[in-house]
Amino acid sequence: MDKIYAHPGSLRNTTTHYCPGCGHGIAHKLVCQVIDELAIRESVIAIAPVGCAVLAYDYWDFDCTEAAHGRALAVATAIKRVRPQNIVFTYQGDGDLAAIGTNETIHAANRGENLTVIFINNAVYGMTGGQMAPTTLAGQKTATTPLGRDVKIQGYPLKISELLTQLPGVCYVERVSLQSPTEIIKAKKAIKLAFENQINKAGFSLVEVLSPCPTYWGLSPVKSMAWIKDVMSKEFPLGRIK
Amino acid sequence: MAKITIDKEKCKGCFLCVGVCPKARIKAEKTLNKKGVNPVTFEDKGDCLGCSFCAIICPDCCIEVYK
Amino acid sequence: MTGNEAIAEAAIRAGCGFYAGYPITPQNELTAYMAKNMPENNRVFIQAESELAAINMVFGASAAGVRAMTSSSSPGISLKQEGISYLAGAELPAVIVNIMRGGPGLGNIAPSQSDYFQATKGGGHGDYHSIVLSPSSVEEAYGLMFDAFDLADKYRNPVMILGDGMLGQMMEPLSLKPGKVIHYPKPWALIGCQGRPANIIRSLLLKDGALEELNLKLQKKYKAAQEKEQRWEEQFTDDAEIIVVAYGGMARIIKSVIRQFRQKNKKVGLIRPISLWPFPVKAFAKQTRKKVKYLVVEMSYGQMVEDVKLAVNCSRPVEFFGRAGGAIPAEGEIIAAIKKLEK
Numbered sequence: 001m002d003k004i005y006a007h008p009g010s011l012r013n014t015t016t017h018y019c020p021g022c023g024h025g026i027a028h029k030l031v032c033q034v035i036d037e038l039a040i041r042e043s044v045i046a047i048a049p050v051g052c053a054v055l056a057y058d059y060w061d062f063d064c065t066e067a068a069h070g071r072a073l074a075v076a077t078a079i080k081r082v083r084p085q086n087i088v089f090t091y092q093g094d095g096d097l098a099a100i101g102t103n104e105t106i107h108a109a110n111r112g113e114n115l116t117v118i119f120i121n122n123a124v125y126g127m128t129g130g131q132m133a134p135t136t137l138a139g140q141k142t143a144t145t146p147l148g149r150d151v152k153i154q155g156y157p158l159k160i161s162e163l164l165t166q167l168p169g170v171c172y173v174e175r176v177s178l179q180s181p182t183e184i185i186k187a188k189k190a191i192k193l194a195f196e197n198q199i200n201k202a203g204f205s206l207v208e209v210l211s212p213c214p215t216y217w218g219l220s221p222v223k224s225m226a227w228i229k230d231v232m233s234k235e236f237p238l239g240r241i242k
Numbered sequence: 243m244a245k246i247t248i249d250k251e252k253c254k255g256c257f258l259c260v261g262v263c264p265k266a267r268i269k270a271e272k273t274l275n276k277k278g279v280n281p282v283t284f285e286d287k288g289d290c291l292g293c294s295f296c297a298i299i300c301p302d303c304c305i306e307v308y309k
Numbered sequence: 310m311t312g313n314e315a316i317a318e319a320a321i322r323a324g325c326g327f328y329a330g331y332p333i334t335p336q337n338e339l340t341a342y343m344a345k346n347m348p349e350n351n352r353v354f355i356q357a358e359s360e361l362a363a364i365n366m367v368f369g370a371s372a373a374g375v376r377a378m379t380s381s382s383s384p385g386i387s388l389k390q391e392g393i394s395y396l397a398g399a400e401l402p403a404v405i406v407n408i409m410r411g412g413p414g415l416g417n418i419a420p421s422q423s424d425y426f427q428a429t430k431g432g433g434h435g436d437y438h439s440i441v442l443s444p445s446s447v448e449e450a451y452g453l454m455f456d457a458f459d460l461a462d463k464y465r466n467p468v469m470i471l472g473d474g475m476l477g478q479m480m481e482p483l484s485l486k487p488g489k490v491i492h493y494p495k496p497w498a499l500i501g502c503q504g505r506p507a508n509i510i511r512s513l514l515l516k517d518g519a520l521e522e523l524n525l526k527l528q529k530k531y532k533a534a535q536e537k538e539q540r541w542e543e544q545f546t547d548d549a550e551i552i553v554v555a556y557g558g559m560a561r562i563i564k565s566v567i568r569q570f571r572q573k574n575k576k577v578g579l580i581r582p583i584s585l586w587p588f589p590v591k592a593f594a595k596q597t598r599k600k601v602k603y604l605v606v607e608m609s610y611g612q613m614v615e616d617v618k619l620a621v622n623c624s625r626p627v628e629f630f631g632r633a634g635g636a637i638p639a640e641g642e643i644i645a646a647i648k649k650l651e652k
Contacts, residue, residue, distance in 0.1 A: 001243070001244070001245065001308040001309060002308065002309060003306055003307070003308055004244075004292060004294065004307050004308065004309045005294040005297040005298070005305070005306055005307035006306055007303050007306065008303075011303060013303075015252050015277075015302070016302065018301065018302075019254075020254035020255055020256040020279070020301075021254075021256035021258060021301060022301055023301065024301070025300075025301025025302050025303070026299065026300075026301045029301075029303055041502070042501050042502050042503035042504075043501040043503070044501065044502075045373070045499045045500075045501065047369075054513055055513075055515075057507075057509045057511060060507070061502075061507050062501075062502050062507050063499040063500070063501055063502050063507050063508045063509075064499070064507065064508075064509050064510075065368075065369070065372045065399075065499055065509070065510035065511070066399075066510065066511045066512065066513060067365060067368070067369075068365060068368075068391055068392065068395050071361065071362070071365035071368075071392075074357070074361070074362040074363075074365035074366045074368075074369065075365050075366070075368055075369035075372070076369060077355065077366055077369065078327060078329065078353070078355070078365075078366035078367065078368070078369030078370040078373070078377070079369040079370065079372065079373045079499065081327070081353045081355065081370070082326060082327055082353055082369075082370045082373050082375045083373050083500060086373075086500065086501050103358055103359055103361075103362065104358070104361075104362050104365075106358075107357075107358035107362065178299075180262070180299070181262055181293075181294075181295035181298040181299050184298050184299060185298065214256075220257075221256035221257065221258050222256075222257060222258060222260075222261050225258065
């Protein structure tokens with residue numbers, strides 16, 4: 001018998017700090033599988049965010065730096081400009097990319113930086129205890145919207161991916177989901193394309209990944225996946241946006 | 243003919259694999275692992291398809307698939 | 310050349326490979342010079358979307374092993390403090406130029422020295438220091454840029470050039486001498502993990518005792534810098550009964566005042582700290598004569614004076630005169646302050 005599904009070589013064989021059923025583990029694995037398939041591990045430079053995935057560099061076996069909260073794309077911009085021969089990507093959550101780092105996100109995209117962005121949208125701040133994120137759904141209860149997000153007071157879920165499509169510097173934007181094995185396979189294809197675009201010097205590519213946070217959604221891992229399918233992906237439709 | 247292996251000590255017991263197995267061959271184990279959770283176990287009845295759905299959805303990379 | 314342009318030219322000659330900045334007066338000539346000359350020398354120039362982005366771009370370029378710098382003026386430097394703290398925590402070299410203006414708040418664009426505390430006492434969060442160098446002429450600013458890049462690499466630490474609007478805008482002749490450029494090996498840099506284990510650049514240390522360990526390492530580094538990197542200029546200190554202490558542009562006015570006193574055979578001298586951190590305490594330790602009194606003159610309401618008091622350990626009188634908010638202490642005012650001490 002041949003091993004047809006193996007642990008990716010560029011993912012360290014260790015137990016992560018993520019909660020049971022957390023989507024970060026799946027997303028990390030997809031990134032590592034793509035890096036292995038493209039054989040780019042030795043030229044990759046990753047930028048880890050602030051948030052639950054801050055310790056990503058403890059799990060990824062390639063060069064990695066942290067960045068201050070929201071600043072990953074400023075850090076990535078400089079790394080790619082001084083080392084264009086390397087493959088540079090950021091891995092950021094919704095608070096990092098679409099709240100505190102909105103400015104860096106929009107301007108890196110607008111400059112058409114030849115970067116790959118993996119954007120994890122789980123509609124909540126995980127690391128700090130489940131507060132409202134820019135992507136929290138209307139009515140969704142969080143630590144800071146105990147009665148549910150009231151769009152009249154807290155505004156609407158921010159669709160940063162759609163906003164970015166307006167910018168000429170942006171090459172590729174797709175929204176994918178981790179809700180099922182078939183959607184995960186699609187997510188991997190999108191992530192691969194986002195890296196291939198960089199290899200082909202095509203410009204700014206972003207993959208938004210709808211990812212479960214069972215702990216702060218107050219749902220079991222299995223029900224969290226169903227919630228992405230039945231609720232979250234209605235607000236954040238899946239598919240290629242640009 | 244296919245089969246899977248599960249790293250039971252890494253398993254966090256999220257059971258995402260349980261629901262996606264088309265043959266329902268993955269079950270919760272009664273004994274706890276060192277993490278204090280019930281890991282999953284593979285009941286090999288010789289009909290594993292090798293579809294890898296369980297491995298694909300496992301957030302903790304506990305499952306490898308052979309075919 | 311203006312001070313701003315001399316700083317930029319020196320940076321290029323010192324091997325600065327990356328510059329990111331954001332417009333703010335009175336340092337815009339520096340950014341403009343870099344915009345033109347960095348690409349011509351095959352270096353990277355980026356006009357960032359904010360000061361936050363600029364300092365974090367410097368973080369990225371430095372993480373990739375390239376000599377990197379940014380420049381700004383007081384309000385912009387406040388915004389950069391987050392990044393400077395991260396640079397210090399991740400032990401990344403960087404050069405930050407602050408051409409100070411009047412504050413607090415938006416303040417004005419006149420020369421000032423009110424950012425001394427921010428520059429020398431940390432500025433951002435956490436137990437860290439930037440090495441801070443203060444030029445008082447265009448020529449010195451040019452020379453100190455080479456030292457700044459060197460110290461940054463040597464100590465893997467942010468280095469700040471603390472100038473003021475006067476220095477930035479002032480035009481003076483200078484000889485563009487080649488400066489010292491040492492290439493430090495950077496095995497920690499992120500260039501891809503070919504042939505070695507993956508490198509990680511981080512300042513988040515959650516494991517028991519790990520953050521204390523980093524802090525102790527930083528403190529050891531700071532102690533070494535305090536021993537080796539104190540710099541100052543002194544004039545007429547051998548017999549001086551009154552020593553005026555001033556740095557940067559302020560010291561130029563003091564020099565002219567001291568000449569007037571010396572012409573009348575009055576024993577007035579000068580200590581001009583060049584390294585503001587590490588503060589040149591050795592310059593004060595040398596002054597063992599009992600009669601010495603100090604007058605600290607600043608374009609602030611008294612910041613460096615605290616370090617002078619610590620340096621003399623309250624064993625000598627230390628008086629202060631300063632004006633700020635864009636006001637510059639005038640010669641007459643300084644003369645009056647010295648005369649008051651003579652009594």
